[in-house]
Amino acid sequence: MHAIGQMHEQQRTDRDNYIEILYDNVPANQRRNFDKEDTLDRTPYDVESILQYPLTSFALNPGRPTMKLKDPRLEALVDTAQTFTHNDLKEITLAYQCAAECQNAPVCENAGFVAHNCRCMCPADLTGVTCNQVSTDTGCGGVIELSSGESQTIRSPNYPNAVPVDRECVWLVKARGPSNSNIRLTIQELELAMDSRNTNCYHWLEIRYHLPGQTGIKQCNTEQANQQITTTNDGERNIMILKFDSKLSRDRRSSQNHKFSLQVEAVGGTLVSNPCNPNPCKNSGTCAVTGSNYECTCPSGWTGTTCDVKTQSCQPNPCQNGGTCNIIGNSITCVCRPQFVGPNCETLQPFLLPENFVWFAWDIFERNPSLWKPDLIDSWDRSSQDSPVAILLQTMLVYDSNGRPHKTRTVVHEFMHAIGQMHEQQRSDRDNYIEILFSNIPSHQHHNFDKTRPTFDRTPYDVESLMQYSLSAFSTNQNSPSMKLKDPRLESIVDSSQTLTFYDVKEITTAYQCNGCGGIINLSAGQQQLIESPNYPSTYNVDKECVWMIRGPSTSNIKLTIEKLDLALNSATSSCYHWLEIRYNLIGQTGIKQCNSLTNQQYTTTNDGEKNIMLLKFDSRFSKDRPAPQNGGFKLKVEALGGSTTTDPCNPNPCQNSGTCTASGSSYTCNCQPGWSGTNCDLASQTCQPNPCQNGGTCYVYGGSYSCQCPPSYGGANCESKEKLRNINDSSVKKEL
Structure with a gap:
């Protein structure tokens, strides 16, 4: 970001409206890092931006901050972004006029903006051509439009009963009429699953009252009757986004009293308004007008823009494994180190592939097959497609619901596509090493196994390659493979590599004539x-x-x-x-x-x-x-x-169990005796004749063995065991359910 001309967020010209620099805790030789610059400020001040320093940066006393937000509820967002935020991308797009040549570009709503591909880039959880729709589970959420003074009630799914688990519900609340209307949220009732030891939320309501493209504050309860939160005037003041999440901690159950009832209202909307009338400051706070904005002076025990946040403490720190404690709303939230999850960062969890991960089809990179070449970086259709590198970056920016990047394997796999590499099972020579079982692949997935595009096959076929699909990929029957190796002994290494294999690296080096070192x-x-x-x-x-x-x-x-x-x-x-x-x-x-x-x-x-x-x-x-x-x-x-200048691959005979060896150049083929198979006749042949599967089971040959698909109520290797059916009314079953 610095390389393309962007400054730190805390150095923006308008920073004093949002943040206070505590110079008494900053060494004199570091104060330059807080100097205000002459910035254009095309987008609102974003405390979540990747260019916002942590609040303790360069502190003389590390136990005290060097910066303080005017709205302390947003402090938990600082230094959490692992990549560009929505407003970072908007700033780059506007600064470099990335969409200037777009013809008939859509008019984006709700803080969306026209991106380089001439389509709207929407804030998280918004979708549609113009960002006018929400991405929400069926049966909850939606778009609510209110006239000035109009209100509407929002209730949790299944209200007044307990909220369901494994749900994400998103509401976009908009004010009709003048753009200087605000949305006011009144929390009439809010109690969701939480850790009673430290008030961390398992399920929560996220409230985006500041910027629609910024993460909101999260609450799972309210200690104050009819707590109110009003959109600020910094961004799209007439928009509020609410999101209920019981999906991330879906293993935590809801009790009968876990539910919420909210009221949203469009307030103001006159051409000239007094921001202190009515008084937005809660809990006896005093309101002072500052231009078109206001500032609340809060009584002891309360803080926040409208004095609606009760003072909390992170001492002692409840977050385990090096987690950082933050106060959000009326709750304490832990920001966990990578691979640690849970309300208190108490659980070590491996990386997960995100639920919303998108596999980018090869067709987005494809040219005329007669002109195809491995170096696609300069060959994509610039008018209608993202570049391979742009697609790669989009892939790498996908995170799972815990904010962790998805598997390295997936990123590197997509990078191989971006530089022109095909799947291993689509190589021109694949039939010498692998058999495609099209009978177990849906017809609309056959294209994933096409070998119609020319491949150069500079290196040997590598079943361990990062580009080799798993042997059950796209199979109709998951108990049967979609591919079968000619040498079944190698099946265990398929889909096992987490990064480039030796031959993947050699293929890249050879294809791009890399001037490196080493080799075979x-x-x-x-x-x-x-x-x-x-x-x-x-x-x-x-x-x-x-x-x-x-x-x-x-x-x-x-x-x-x-x-x-x-x-x-x-x-x-x-x-x-x-x-x-x-x-x-x-x-x-x-x-x-x-x-x-x-x-x-x-x-x-x-x-x-x-x-x-x-x-x-x-x-x-x-x-x-x-x-x-x-x-x-x-x-x-x-x-x-030493050694012979010409090697006979059949001397000594590699074929076991009386197999006959036939030389073919530097390779060989074994003709196996009945009952044996494999490259070296070392696998005892298995057969489904007669059928070893009992009780009507279906037999499949897989590699050098077989497997049985059992009918309902039977189990075991040969479907020999009748499984006991348990009565649904049995108390132990009810308890499990």
Whole structure:
């Protein structure tokens, strides 16, 4: 954001209307970070912005703040954004006129704005072409429009009975008429599931009274009868968004008294209005007019813009595992560290794929098939499509309901698409390695298995690749696969990689002709090759990791000759800052590390493990703060010793259980005896004839085994067990339900 010209939020020209700088707690040499700049302020001041400093930044006394919000109810939003907020994106779009060339662009409502794709970008929970609709569960929520002085009641689903769990209800409340109307919320009744130990909310009502594109305050109860909250005049004052959430903590039940009843009213709306008439300050607060706005002086024990927030305390801190305690409304809320969840941050939970995650179809990147090429960064239709990188960024900005980014695997997978990579099962050579079981795939999903687009297949088919779908992907019957490997022994590694595999990296490196270092070196018997440090013969680069795998014929050994080796050395201890690791014994074992060497020092792989493989790794990253010596670097020679120059893949015979081996170039095929299958005839064949599934079960062959799909009321590997049906009136069943 700084790189494209944006300043810190607390340095905006209008910042004094929203925040107070407490200079007495800021060191003199850091006060420049709070200097006001001549900013254009195209969007409202957003305390949630990624450019808003934490309220304790640069504090002399870390226990005291350096900034104080005029509306302390919003303090919990500061320093919570992990990426651009709605108003951050709006500011960028306006500053760079990203939508200036849009023709017939829609007129966006309710704080939405026209984005670079000429469509409205809506605040969270709003949708529709012009952001005039809400994204809400069926049977609750909606759009409420009020004339000045008109009011309406909003009640929780199932009222007056307990609120249902696993629901999200969104209401957009708008005032008709003059834009200077406000929306006033009166909380007549509010009690939702909460942690009684510290008043944290399990279920809550979110109230966006400040900016529609900003997260609202969250409450699960009210200690004050008819508590009132009125929209501020900072943004769209005639709009309030309310959201009831019992979905995030759906494992927490509601009791009979958990419900809410609210009243919303459009107030004001005259061309000239006195903001202190009627008095907006609650609990005997005193109102003072400041231009078109007002300021409340609150009595002891109350705070907030309208003196409607009872003073709370975060001492002692109820938030566990390093969580941060914040006061929101009348409740204390914990902001948890990554992977910790729960009202008190008490539970460690792995990353989850978000419920609203969208898989971006390959078609958005596709060109004319006859012109298709892997580098799609410069080949998308700019007039009607987002760029692959823009799509990638949108994908990466999706978070789950706990505010955590979704799996790294998904991000990297979509990035592979963005740079032109197809799914592994869509490769041109896929039929040599995998069988597509179209009979178990819905017809409208067959396109996910098409191999009509040309692929270059620069690397071997890799079932472990991040681009290989799971074997049950899109299957009609989830108990049966949609794909079957020709070598079923490899099934366990499908869908297991969380990031790029070795061959994924090699494919990218080859496709884009990356000028990196390392790689795979295949040597025939007697062949030699030189390996040099990056930038050789000049000084090598710091902050590099380079790995070479040297392979020879299966009966050969690999010999390394070090012609030159001069890397950064700790002369005091004779230990290496930068080093060359040599794995000559076992490739799965850490190798010896050297940073200097005698001339022509040699290493040869042992016969204990993979004698025909040696791994070399250059590391100047671990101690990247240490400079390389002048003209430092290395020059190595690797050679395959012994071994036949031509290898017979059938000698010795790899086919087990009396299978017959047939050579095909450098590969082989096994003809297996009856009762055996697999690449090496090492899998006992399973069959569904005769059917091993009892009691009418259906048999499926899967890999080298079979599985039974049992009819209702039967279970077990062969459907041999009749499951006991329990009476729905049984008290234990009722308790479980």
